Amino acid sequence: MSGNIFQNAFNRIVSARERQVRRYVNGALLSMDDKQLKALGRTREELRREGAQAYYF
Secondary structure (H helix, E strand, O other): OOHHHHHHHHHHHHHHHHHHHHHHHHHHHHOOHHHHHHHHHOHHHHHHHOOOOOOOO
16 A cells, blocks of 8 residues: 555656646747747647746756
């Protein structure tokens, strides 16, 4: 049973980090122009809908 608690905690941490990375990548993709986004098969509206965040280090 205690292994299940740790597995659930680990899965939640991984899921949260995946969402964080997705927002970071979307923020970087939004800096590209529409022609480059089209070549990647993405749209600006799609990226905004998924969420974007810029990280300044």
